[in-house]
Amino acid sequence: MEAKGARILVIDDEKQIRRLLKVALTGHGYEVEESVCGGDGLSRAAAYRPDLIVLDLGLPDMNGLEVVRQLREWSQIPVIILSVKEQENDKITALDAGADDYVTKPFSMGELLARIRAALRHVAGAGDEPVLKFGDLIIDIARRRVTINGMEIKLTPTEYDLMKNLAVHAGKVLTHRQLLRTVWGPSYENDTHYLRVYIGQLRRKIEQDPSRPGHIITEPGVGYRLL
């Protein structure tokens, strides 16, 4: 599906932010619908059937986290969260509850647009492609092969699982919990140090400079994303 023309529902109580988003997103060819609170936002999501929701965490009537939970009961519409630094915990909980990505206020428009694009692409089923390309990094899911500049990289099964998970959700943040659950299993959800160790190993294999990674990006306190 073509990203242009997608319908976006913005749920935010701040008039300034709504106005800014309306102008910017419309300028980029999206159709924008606005809502000022969670309750109204949910009913509008049902009526308007948007392709994506931009949701502010701090709403006057209900927590944005609650909006995500209720929404996920009946819909898989991608949700991008707008948060401020103080809502770190809520943000992660919302991501774990099914939100797709987040942007921290104040954000740059470029950043938000990139997130929106990644989320929409994902819905369009980009992850089903058998070969994923990230610049010099190519992951051939059908053949379980990872190459950098055409050179095959040998990965352990765990490293490969991790790599594949990140690649399938490319551009989207994956929380620690999500990664641990899918790669190691539900009982390892809190063992962040496994992730740290394996991400370190992966970087040493695929990054040109592991201390300044270009592919596996750390989202501090939240998780990782592959670019």
Added chain:
Amino acid sequence: MKNDKRADPDALLASLEQEGQGKLTVFLGAAAGVGKTYAMLEAARERLADGVDVVAGWVETHGRSETSALLEGLPSIPPRRLEYRGKKFSEMDLDALLTRKPELVLVDELAHTNIPGSRHARRYRDVEELLAAGINVYTTLNIQHLETLNDIVARITGVTVRETVPDRILETASQIQLVDIPPDELIQRLKEGKVYVPGQAEEALRKFFRPGNINALRELALRYTARRVDRQVESYMRLHGIAGPWPAGERVMVCVSPSPFSAQLVRIARRMAEGLQSEWLAVYVEAPRRYPAGEGEKDRLAKNLRLAEELGAETIHITGGDVAEELLELARKRNVSQIIIGKPLHSKFWEWLHGSVVDKIIRQSHGISVHVIPGKPKPEPEQYNPGRVRRSFSLLPYIKASLLMTALTALAYPFKPLLGAVNIAMILLLPVLFSAVKWGTRPSMTAAAIGVVIFDFFFVPPTFTFTVADVRYVISFAMFLLVALFTGTLSTRLQLQIKSSRQREVKVAALYALSRDIAAVSELDPVLESIARKVADTMEGQVVVLLPDSNGKLVLRAGSASASCLNENEWAVVTWVFEKGQKAGRGTDTLGAAAGLYLPLRADKGVRGVLGIRSNDPDNYFQPEQLRLLEAFAGLAAVAVTRLQLAEQAREAQTLAESERLRTALFNSLSHDLRTPLASIIGAVTGLLEEDNVYTPAARRDLLLTIQQGASRMNRFVNNLLDMARLESGMLQLKKEWCDIEDVIGVAVSRLGIALVNRPLKILVQPDLPLVQADFVLIEQVLVNLLDNALKYSESGSEIAVIANLRNEQVEISVADRGPEVPTEDLERIFDKFYRLKSPRLVSGTGLGLAICKGIIEAHGGRIWAANNPQGGVVITFILPPGNGLPGKVPAAGEGDEHGS
């Protein structure tokens, strides 16, 4: 120089101390009936006429019309009615007087004993409280009630007066008015029925009021008053710096023992010290073999020492092996010139056996006068020491000793021919020795006696008779008994010593444990808790610790008892103790009817609080020994509370000064750092809005970039302020997780983005660096701040290095720049809030960055510091403590590992 003309500072101090204190005038008489009350009322009326606010607090007229007439027209406070054992009594209403607070109060009969249930046991304590409240008091007293003259009066008149008043009361009196009439007149008044002495039979009265007696009492009163006048003259001379022949530095020492006779000695010493105008010491030497056996004895000793203290002596309690030597050593150390010691009542034999302390002191007292006072101890009435416990007598040790002896004999008998009499005697000594060590002298003597009989009967020829053929065996028998006697005595003494030192050890250990518990703690509540717990454990009671809150109202701060067990009565006692700074409650002279005992936590700047204890056993009174320990506890507690309160005050003062400085800095920073970017944003935006076609696309882009930079600068500043606020308010919660330092560095570097583009950045991470337990986001913030700082304070194009390695099992991370050095004295200060280096370069920033770093690192339990790099530039380094056990080996997901390597 005429320095000696200056007033004696001590005397000045003493006169100053009396200010704010009421003045006491005592109408002193030789005996009842001399007209003291009359004289007091007359004087009071005069004062009333002068316009002084006089109130009669308590006046006994004994139904005499002249006296009653004088009382008329004097304002008075009606007495308080009290019921005690079904009978109604009247007592002076102390509280009403304190509330009324007149200038002068009349209080008749200073020596009176109050009805139980009154606040103080004795009226003179009431008077002291009135004086302390700044109220002047007129009172009356007969000379026979004076503590130090008590013995003499008893000797002269044959009547012992029980109600005595400590001499210090009279000494603090600002005036003593002697009321005197000739003996004949007094006897005449007695015959006319004008003299009332409570509780004395007619016959006794007649015996007492003999001219001889009266004259002797008059002499005492006159002499006492004369001596007072003498001293007043002298203190006047001292106060005004008039030179005069001062008495040489005499010092009197009295040796006190638990003997009731010691009280007499104390009084004698007091009179001598007074005569010599000297200080005096009351000393008790605790020698192991003289250790007081029973509670009664300890009680008496405490009583004697307390008496000495009340009479103004300095009391000293020393422990030592040789009484005479200890006494003399102390005497020399303290320049004692007179020693007073009682003549012991031991027999000649006892002295020959133990040596005489008196003899030894006299022999070795070079240059010190020794007064040996002969005395007969008055038989102690039994009720005098309720604490006396008879050593329980048990038959068991005797039976055991006898059985032991018999058993051994039975064992030894079959071997009689083999061993021979001498060896059997030796074997039979064993139970004697054993009983001596185990049960003391008497059971061992019993064993010895049985041994002698058995030995004689079974082993000494002719056997089976008590006849002794060989006279030499008699020596063996004697030896038997002597051995029993010696070893028994020795072991008894040893056991006493052990017991006494164990008791002392318990006490010292308790005090030591408490002081150790509370020494290092800087929070008040844990200190109070441990005090309460320790006291409760040691004293076996329920303990409360009360401290005043900010309004000065006492509140329960710690204790094993809940606040509910403090009923209204107990609260009254607590309040009194807190206000007066004196102990009160159960077992004391004051408010003795209370259920608990309350001690003030006294420090040099007043009373800090109250420690209360109620024994678990409601019938138990605290022994003097325990009381002293309690007082020591209270002292420790007071010191601890004072220390913490002072520390608190110091901290508050410092915080105040600090916050003042910070507020100024914050205002400066806010006005500068918020306004500058705002100015550029508003300027650029208004420029853009003004007209559409003025600016070229390049210029428009420039203006927009200005806006972006200004906005991000403000964003940084607001973030810093918020971080700082979070750190300082304690709202910061660390979300510790295992972090890969290399990852943290990578995120921080990428966050700075373009700012680092023109900089050679060297990242050196030790390859096998372990994970650390830290808050990823916050440590990243630290690194961003450090890198930002390095960027700001070094030339563009110069190198910045980030180095992470393991040192002493701690991860150490440093950020180094090649900028100018920081003056050594500023290396610590750069972590202060709003501190900015006086840099030649214009640096924009909040001055909060490093302060935030320090806050975050310290919240992690780590350390951060700055140093000048020997190769130039500044290195800021921080270390993070190792986490709680490094994570174990990381398992691979699934079973098979190593995919194709």
